[in-house]
Amino acid sequence: MSYVTLSGVSKFYGDVPAVKILDLEIQQGEFFSLLGPSGCGKSTTLRMLAGFVKPTSGDIIINNRDMTHLPPEHRNIGIVFQNYAIFPHLNVFENIAFGLRMRKTANDAIKQKVEAVLEQVGLSGYENRFQRELSGGQQQRVALARVLVIRPEILLLDEPLSALDKKMREEMKYWIKGIQQQTGITTVYVTHDQGEALTMSDRIAVMNEGAILQIGSPSEIYEVPKSRFVGEFIGESNTVTLPLGTEKDGYLGVRIGGVDLMARRAPETPENLGTGTILIRPENMILSDTAGQDATPVKGRIRSETYQGALIRYEIEVDEAVLVAEVHNTPELVTRQSGDDIWFGWHPDSGVILPD
Amino acid sequence: MERDIPIFLKIAAVLGFVYLLAPIFVVVLAGFNSSDFLSFPPDGFSLRWIKKFLSSDKYMTSFLFSFRLAFMTMVVATVLGTIAAIFLSRSAFRGKGLLRTFFLSPLVLPGVVVGLSLYAFYLSTGIGLVRTVWGLWIGHILYSTPYVIGTVGAALAVYDVSVEEAARSLGASPWKAFWKVTFPNISSGIQAGSIFAFIVSFGQFEVSLFLSAPNNEPLPIAMYNSLRYKFEPDAAAAGIFAITLVIASVLLTNRLVNLHKMAGGRLK
Numbered sequence: 172m173s174y175v176t177l178s179g180v181s182k183f184y185g186d187v188p189a190v191k192i193l194d195l196e197i198q199q200g201e202f203f204s205l206l207g208p209s210g211c212g213k214s215t216t217l218r219m220l221a222g223f224v225k226p227t228s229g230d231i232i233i234n235n236r237d238m239t240h241l242p243p244e245h246r247n248i249g250i251v252f253q254n255y256a257i258f259p260h261l262n263v264f265e266n267i268a269f270g271l272r273m274r275k276t277a278n279d280a281i282k283q284k285v286e287a288v289l290e291q292v293g294l295s296g297y298e299n300r301f302q303r304e305l306s307g308g309q310q311q312r313v314a315l316a317r318v319l320v321i322r323p324e325i326l327l328l329d330e331p332l333s334a335l336d337k338k339m340r341e342e343m344k345y346w347i348k349g350i351q352q353q354t355g356i357t358t359v360y361v362t363h364d365q366g367e368a369l370t371m372s373d374r375i376a377v378m379n380e381g382a383i384l385q386i387g388s389p390s391e392i393y394e395v396p397k398s399r400f401v402g403e404f405i406g407e408s409n410t411v412t413l414p415l416g417t418e419k420d421g422y423l424g425v426r427i428g429g430v431d432l433m434a435r436r437a438p439e440t441p442e443n444l445g446t447g448t449i450l451i452r453p454e455n456m457i458l459s460d461t462a463g464q465d466a467t468p469v470k471g472r473i474r475s476e477t478y479q480g481a482l483i484r485y486e487i488e489v490d491e492a493v494l495v496a497e498v499h500n501t502p503e504l505v506t507r508q509s510g511d512d513i514w515f516g517w518h519p520d521s522g523v524i525l526p527d
Numbered sequence: 528m529e530r531d532i533p534i535f536l537k538i539a540a541v542l543g544f545v546y547l548l549a550p551i552f553v554v555v556l557a558g559f560n561s562s563d564f565l566s567f568p569p570d571g572f573s574l575r576w577i578k579k580f581l582s583s584d585k586y587m588t589s590f591l592f593s594f595r596l597a598f599m600t601m602v603v604a605t606v607l608g609t610i611a612a613i614f615l616s617r618s619a620f621r622g623k624g625l626l627r628t629f630f631l632s633p634l635v636l637p638g639v640v641v642g643l644s645l646y647a648f649y650l651s652t653g654i655g656l657v658r659t660v661w662g663l664w665i666g667h668i669l670y671s672t673p674y675v676i677g678t679v680g681a682a683l684a685v686y687d688v689s690v691e692e693a694a695r696s697l698g699a700s701p702w703k704a705f706w707k708v709t710f711p712n713i714s715s716g717i718q719a720g721s722i723f724a725f726i727v728s729f730g731q732f733e734v735s736l737f738l739s740a741p742n743n744e745p746l747p748i749a750m751y752n753s754l755r756y757k758f759e760p761d762a763a764a765a766g767i768f769a770i771t772l773v774i775a776s777v778l779l780t781n782r783l784v785n786l787h788k789m790a791g792g793r794l795k
């Protein structure tokens with residue numbers, strides 16, 4: 172039995188769907204991300220979980236309790252907003268004590284719990300500060316402490332890093348994940364940043380236009396996207412439409428540069444297609460400067476070489492298509508010129524044929 | 528803050544202040560004038576008109592009446608205006624813009640129109656409000672409430688609703704979330720609005736002209752009536768007290784909320 176269940180949940184504003192039909196199961200202790208472009212319905216989903224938005228249809232069950240019609244104050248859910256929503260008129264101590272006071276906790280216990288959670292988030296000694304005296308990162312810690320202290324059944328985070336600068340974002344990413352692992356709290360994390368979702372999540376639901384396209388672990392989502400949208404949204408990818416050849420050992424031939432390269436079919440790709448959309452990640456392109464290698468049977472031509480520090484990026488022309496390849500920048504790497512011949516290939520498992 | 532303000536702007540600011548403050552200056556001087564008539568420049572300094580005002584039954588009665596009226600108007604306008612502003616900022620229905628314009632219309636309608644309309648309304652419906660204290664009170668409330676809607680609306684515009692949602696999620700009922708979180712964060716706007724409502728009601732003339740009863744004249748009406756018949760400086764003395772009251776209210780507002788901040792629309 173899953174810990175959080177959304178079944179047939181939708182939200183329409185008038186005739187316009189913000190969330191179409193959502194079926195979702197989240198396990199206890201899981202770090203679950205909703206990932207998708209802006210406007211795809213992530214916040215609406217989160218706000219339905221929190222009780223701020225009434226679903227047009229469907230049921231929301233959390234920890235065996237039907238929450239669908241419960242107001243937010245009866246849900247025992249912790250939510251951290253994008254802008255942290257610190258109470259401006261209360262100091263850090265009272266911000267964190269707020270939920271405990273609503274629960275009529277005794278003063279001694281409040282003091283003890285607030286001190287403990289401040290310690291946990293690394294803000295001991297900040298009790299008397301007000302919001303205007305806190306940096307963005309500190310406000311975020313307060314916002315998190317404020318919900319952790321009430322021991323909510325689930326923790327909801329709506330793009331909590333988007334208001335921070337890049338360096339802070341990197342730091343807080345691991346910090347939040349660490350806190351989640353320490354507390355073991357079931358977490359639903361909303362983000363449009365695939366990097367955040369990949370590093371932090373146990374599982375990811377990729378959303379677009381109010382619907383979930385795919386649910387899976389970060390590696391499943393990244394390595395076996397079921398659709399072109401997921402493949403292109405997560406990480407960088409080459410997607411080209413190519414004629415398909417014959418099937419062999421469970422792999423399907425893809426005709427490129429006059430050669431059949433093998434690739435695997437995504438789970439929902441129908442059989443017997445004449446052409447197919449192939450997804451190949453730039454880092455999975457294998458390159459060689461000489462002909463006749465088994466791993467690199469296709470001949471192409473370098474169109475450009477771009478220095479990126481740790482990686483070197485090439486654009487390779489073959490037939491009508493341009494494929495991007497990235498290789499690690501090592502001392503023995505030779506400089507390639509635009510116009511040079513290049514031979515490439517890929518491992519059959521890294522090429523994915525998408526239903527499209 | 529005072530860095531590199533061009534000299535012509537400084538001159539313009541000084542001229543502006545002179546223009547705004549000159550009438551007040553004239554009234555104050557006239558109130559302390561020793562001559563028998565309202566005149567400027569004054570003939571000499573004297574407290575005779577101040578004393579006359581303080582000992583005048585008519586003026587003292589209307590001064591106190593205006594004060595009570597403004598206070599009662601303030602109370603009702605603050606409650607109504609705050610509720611209206613919250614409704615306008617929170618509800619999502621389509622005709623909201625229209626409703627806001629309607630609520631704020633007394634700000635732009637000439638007082639004569641508001642006064643005359645209410646007078647005609649009381650008269651034609653025969654609900655017994657013509658030239659009564661109640662009718663006058665309603666008129667003042669109608670005229671003052673938009674100021675509260677304006678200031679509370681401004682406070683709500685910079686107030687982030689997710690702060691209230693955070694309170695809800697932490698276990699506060701809608702009622703508690705409002706009083707413990709939203710109210711403290713918009714209270715400066717409410718206080719400013721209520722003081723504006725007081726000042727507007729205290730200085731109201733046109734609406735009062737149509738609605739006040741002869742035995743219950745607000746101060747501006749009493750001053751006007753007295754000046755119609757004799758040109759005596761005790762009206763200026765009354766003006767001094769009115770100005771003092773208004774200045775005191777503004778200073779009080781400034782202590783409660785930073786008027787700078789409201790005027791400058793500072794966000795953070």
Ligand SMILES: Nc1ncnc2c1ncn2[C@@H]1O[C@H](COP(=O)(O)OP(=O)(O)O)[C@@H](O)[C@H]1O
Pocket residue numbers: 184188189190207208209210211212213214215216
């Ligand atoms: N209160 C609302 N009224 C009307 N439309 C809304 C409302 N809230 C959200 N929407 C619409 O629903 C869609 C999904 O919004 P949201 O869940 O905020 O997306 P995300 O968080 O993924 O960016 C958007 O098209 C948005 O405009």
Ligand SMILES: [Mg+2]
Pocket residue numbers: 210213214215
């Ligand atoms: Mg959002």
